[in-house]
Amino acid sequence: MTISEEIKIQPIAQVINNAVAFGKKEGGAVAVWRIPGEDDIQLIVDFSAELKPTSDPLETKASGFVFAPFETSSDAYLVKADLHINLGSHKITTRPDYNVSTKTEKFLNFLEKEKATKAVASDIKISDTTGDKDKFIQLVSTSVKAIQEGKFQKVVPSRKKEITFDRPLNVGDNFLRLAKAYPSAFISLVFVPQAGVWMGATPELLISVKDNVFKSVALAGTQKYEEGTSLSNVAWTQKEIEEQALVGRYIINCFKKIRLREFEELGPKTVVAGNLLHLKTEYKVDMVATNFPDLGEIMLKLLHPTSAICGMPLEPAREFLIKHEHYDRKYFAGYLGPANFDGSTQLYVNLRCMHIEDNKATVFAGAGVTEDSQPEKEWTETEIKMNTLLNIIR
Secondary structure: OEEOOOOOOOOHHHHHHHHHHHHHHHOOEEEEEEOOOOOOOEEEEEOOOOOOOEOOOOOOOOOEEEEEOOOOOOOEEEEEOOEEEEOOOOOEEEOOOOOOOHHHHHHHHHHHHOOOOOOOOOOEEEOOOHHHHHHHHHHHHHHHHHHHOOOOOEEOOEEEEEEEEOOOOOHHHHHHHHHHHOOOOEEEEEEEOOOEEEEEEEOOEEEEEEOOEEEEEEEEEEEEOOOOOOHHHOOOOHHHHHHHHHHHHHHHHHHHHOOOOOOEEEEEEEEEEOOEEEEEEEEEEEOOOOOOOOHHHHHHHHHOOOOOOOEEOHHHHHHHHHHHOOOOOOOOOOEEEEEOEOOEEEEEEOOOEEEEEOOEEEEEEEOOEOOOOOHHHHHHHHHHHHHHHHOOOO
16 A cells, blocks of 8 residues: 655654664664666655574575575575555655554654754774784685685685774664765665664675666676766776686676576776776676566575675685685675566675674675785785775764
8 A cells, every 4th residue: 555645854864864763763674876877766665573584595585685695505585575664755655465454553653753863973982903903814815825826716714893982872863874875885774673783885786686687797897986087098907807707707607507698798897886996797698588587586696695795616715714814794795786677687796895793894805816916015905995984874
C-alpha cells in the first residue's frame, strides 16, 4: 500500500539522523543511499524484530538493500523496504505485502517530533600511524615476494585507521557532504543491529541488472587527481595497466565458467572518482539475447570477492590475506546496494568506507599489489583513499 500523506518535511540530515536513532532505540535496520548521477536520496526501514542473516541475499527477490561482508562465510543481510521514503519527492510507501503497524506510525512520529541534531563541527583525532606504516610496508614487501615466488599474480592487502571525535558524528550531515562532494560515487549509510553503522562513498560497481541488461566493471589502477587535469593526458605505468587488466581478466573468466561468450567490453578509460583517478572497463550482457535471466545472481556468486579487492587467483590470494593481514575486514570490501528496487539491482563494492561507533570510527583502504609494486607508493595510495572520507567528514 501507499501512505498518501507525505511526511511533514524536515531537513534531510535530521530525517537520516532520526531514522538511525530510531533503529538503535526501537529495533530495526535502516539503509540510506544515493545512486551515482542521481539527485534523490532513498531511505528504507526494516522493522523486523530480528534481522535474519542470509547466505543468498538475492534468492527471495524481495525489494530491499543488500549488506554483505568481505568473507563469504560470514553473515549477509537483506534490509527489506517495509517503509520507503524518497527524500527528494518526500513520498512514503510501504511494501505491498506489509501491513502498516503501530511501529510504522511510531517511526513517522519519531521522525517529525525528534529534535534536530545540530551540524556542529567535531574535533577529529587520528590514531598514530607510524607503527601502522611500518607494518603495511612490510606486508606489501611480503606480498611482492610471494608473487615473485609464483604463489599468485596479484593480491590486495589492506589496513585500517581509527579516528575519534569529541562528540558523536552527525551521520546525516556527513552523508549529505559526501553526496555533494562525490556525485559519481555510490553514497551509503547503513545501520544493521548486528553490524553497526557503516558509511561510505564507493566508485566501484560490482553488478547491475536493469532492463534485462547486466553490467559489471573492472576498476583498478590509482593516481591522485588534481582538479583541472585533462583525462586525455593522464599517463599510466605498466604496473597500473597490468593491475587493471587482471581485474578485467577475472570478470571474463567468470563469464567463461558459465560459457557466456556474448558480452560487450568498453574500455579501459581513465575516470575520476573523488580525489582519485582509476582505469575502468565496463562489461555489458543482454540477458534476453543470451537467455540468462538469472545472470545477476549467478555472477554475484562468481565475482565476489573480485581480484580488485582480494587477488588473483582468488583462493591463494585469500589464504595469504587471512594469514598476513591480522585483522577482520568485516564489511569493508564486501558489497552493498539496492536489490529488486524500482525494477533494478545495483550492488557496489564497499570501498572508501568507515565503521562508526559512538565517538569513534574505523576507516579502511587497500592497494593492489603486483610484482612491480613499490611498498612506499602503496602506503601513499591507501592514505589517499582514506582521505576520500577524512577530507569530508566533520
